[in-house]
Amino acid sequence: MKKTQAPLLVTKHLKTSFKINDHYYQALDDVNLTVNPDEFLAIVGESGCGKSTFANTIMGLLDEHDSKVSGSAVFEGQELTKLTETGYDEIRGLKLSMIFQDPLSALNPLKRIANQIDEVMAYHTDLSKTERYQRVLKLLAEVGIHDPKRTARQFPHQLSGGMRQRVMIAMAVACKPDLIIADEPTTALDVTIQAQILDLLRRVQQENHTSIILITHDLGVVAETADRVAVMYAGQIVESGSVQQIFKEPQHPYTRSLLRSIPQIDNATDDLYVIQGNVPSLQKMPAAGDRFAPRIPWIPASAHEDLPVMHDLGDGHQVRCTCYRQFYFKEDQRA
Amino acid sequence: MSLLTVKDLQVYFPVRGGFFNRKLDEIQAVRDVSFSINQGETFGLVGESGSGKSTTGRAILGLEPQTGGTISYQGHDVTKVAKRQHQDFRRDVQMIFQDSFSSLNPQKRIASIISEPLRNFENLSKNDLKLRVLQLLDIVGLSPDALYKYPHQFSGGQQQRIGIARAVATHPKLIIADEPVSALDLSVQAQVLNFMKKIQAEFGISYLFISHDLGVIRHMCDRIAIMTRGEIVEIGTRSDIYQHPIHIYTKQLLEAIPQTDVDHREQHREARLAMNQKYHQDKHQYYDQQGRAFPLVQVSETHWVSLPPNEALRHKILQREEH
Numbered sequence A: 001m002k003k004t005q006a007p008l009l010v011t012k013h014l015k016t017s018f019k020i021n022d023h024y025y026q027a028l029d030d031v032n033l034t035v036n037p038d039e040f041l042a043i044v045g046e047s048g049c050g051k052s053t054f055a056n057t058i059m060g061l062l063d064e065h066d067s068k069v070s071g072s073a074v075f076e077g078q079e080l081t082k083l084t085e086t087g088y089d090e091i092r093g094l095k096l097s098m099i100f101q102d103p104l105s106a107l108n109p110l111k112r113i114a115n116q117i118d119e120v121m122a123y124h125t126d127l128s129k130t131e132r133y134q135r136v137l138k139l140l141a142e143v144g145i146h147d148p149k150r151t152a153r154q155f156p157h158q159l160s161g162g163m164r165q166r167v168m169i170a171m172a173v174a175c176k177p178d179l180i181i182a183d184e185p186t187t188a189l190d191v192t193i194q195a196q197i198l199d200l201l202r203r204v205q206q207e208n209h210t211s212i213i214l215i216t217h218d219l220g221v222v223a224e225t226a227d228r229v230a231v232m233y234a235g236q237i238v239e240s241g242s243v244q245q246i247f248k249e250p251q252h253p254y255t256r257s258l259l260r261s262i263p264q265i266d267n268a269t270d271d272l273y274v275i276q277g278n279v280p281s282l283q284k285m286p287a288a289g290d291r292f293a294p295r296i297p298w299i300p301a302s303a304h305e306d307l308p309v310m311h312d313l314g315d316g317h318q319v320r321c322t323c324y325r326q327f328y329f330k331e332d333q334r335a
Numbered sequence B: 001m002s003l004l005t006v007k008d009l010q011v012y013f014p015v016r017g018g019f020f021n022r023k024l025d026e027i028q029a030v031r032d033v034s035f036s037i038n039q040g041e042t043f044g045l046v047g048e049s050g051s052g053k054s055t056t057g058r059a060i061l062g063l064e065p066q067t068g069g070t071i072s073y074q075g076h077d078v079t080k081v082a083k084r085q086h087q088d089f090r091r092d093v094q095m096i097f098q099d100s101f102s103s104l105n106p107q108k109r110i111a112s113i114i115s116e117p118l119r120n121f122e123n124l125s126k127n128d129l130k131l132r133v134l135q136l137l138d139i140v141g142l143s144p145d146a147l148y149k150y151p152h153q154f155s156g157g158q159q160q161r162i163g164i165a166r167a168v169a170t171h172p173k174l175i176i177a178d179e180p181v182s183a184l185d186l187s188v189q190a191q192v193l194n195f196m197k198k199i200q201a202e203f204g205i206s207y208l209f210i211s212h213d214l215g216v217i218r219h220m221c222d223r224i225a226i227m228t229r230g231e232i233v234e235i236g237t238r239s240d241i242y243q244h245p246i247h248i249y250t251k252q253l254l255e256a257i258p259q260t261d262v263d264h265r266e267q268h269r270e271a272r273l274a275m276n277q278k279y280h281q282d283k284h285q286y287y288d289q290q291g292r293a294f295p296l297v298q299v300s301e302t303h304w305v306s307l308p309p310n311e312a313l314r315h316k317i318l319q320r321e322e323h
Ligand SMILES: Nc1ncnc2c1ncn2[C@@H]1O[C@H](COP(=O)(O)OP(=O)(O)O)[C@@H](O)[C@H]1O
Pocket: A018, A019, A020, A027, A045, A046, A047, A048, A049, A050, A051, A052, A053, A054, A066, A280, A281, A282
């Protein structure tokens, strides 16, 4: 990795709100994130934490009528929050592409696979029709489809879930974009297929020098793939760092709690750790103070910041709020 | 003692079509599946989607037509569905679904939902009924004000606990739990799994725990069966399966579990790729000419594996030498 290269994507104070009953509620709050060229970044958190909202904000996929975006997101020098729909058409698929959890709803059911992949290239490149078809076959082979000619002729519903996700990846990488956002790409797949798709994403990232933002709720998936990790809770990034830092020296109480609740070999017979309470809904999001604090009530209020900010722990490790310094698990104290 | 024994269970679904809606083909969802579940144990059924896990669970409850095989419960043959419609069986064997919300009547209050099985099977006074429902809410950690709420007023984890409260209402002996935590977040999953263990310890319940998640299965189950394409290819204790897997399908499935050990992820990836290659090279040896798994062979006191005839012989000899 060339450290001198300018970052690919930098978000500053990025906020996204949704309109619910004429009020705007924040689903994304103060997200500051940097993605470097050639980087595999994972965003992890439970459902409702704002992961998809982040992806959709960056991809310009939000409905303007019921959402509001503020702050900034600069991608290759371009301010995305100010970009028009036509502006997005020029970069989506070419420089920036997305892979969804459910390829069936993202693919056009009435179009053959070849035509769907062809469309992206026809729009963005001046390759001839024959050249594009050759590239479709090459892409399908690269994503591990055994009979590319046959699959090229087929319709989405004729393919298995794993095959469809491979097709989505072929489409996403067709124009060798600089950044791919994959939102829970393997959540609907079996473990063996999941492992293959993750290997494929990793390979694409290394061979094409594409950066990837992998969004997932699965910590195992993160540990197996990411270089860097951002942990999200209730619309905020609460901790970010290298995959080693996050898994071996987690600091934020949320990160530490999540890691403790995974069923693992060493706790096969014990009770699993349970995080009290729930992720707050948008309407119930606390306006000030720490958002995770209600779920660790044994930590005194004085440990938390009123308006928590990110603290730098060195070597790229950041954690929101100062409560991590005083955090302990309630069970551990009893022992 | 074995509580439930399933022997050579088959469930074939006809594929119909054409002008007369004739049977054109069949899907053999469950092919000669045998296992037994002991009193108080959690028996895991794990495999990839479409392997026939749900169909097996549903067939036990008589919710799918059974093509062949026998089922016995507490030593009595209950293969005839009529026998399973009998009060005792219906009270003793309950089910928890992946998505409790869709199995809870949205128009009914929680009090009515949880008391339904009690009203069906027990003759309680109104007061006793309410007491029992309150007890059940307490067991699954919901407060009494839940009584008069509707299902949609609860979170996913709470709905799942309501599903559990209803399933345990009649003090069942066996609960068939079909992917009970697959739709839940990690922290809520932990909560539901802890509950399931707690009520098991309290009431001596047995579980048939169906899941595709090998981490959850390892955490919950005493014994485990690995299922693929309608057949069981390996049965053993937790340590038989996770520490000493023998069937090639089991091995590659275990290799595919994502691990949080970041220091060894390259080694893990290499091991997985090597396993994959071996799987594709050797898997045909583990199935007969028709693509069926070979019969299960006992390789230790607790461990059965589907093995080709020559391997089976080798294991038999090895086992005999051990004794
Ligand atoms: N279009 C929308 N209108 C209103 N609320 C929304 C909309 N999209 C998402 N939300 C809410 O925003 C929060 C974050 O959702 P989401 O980004 O989908 O989370 P995640 O992907 O982490 O599960 C949730 O509370 C969700 O209900």
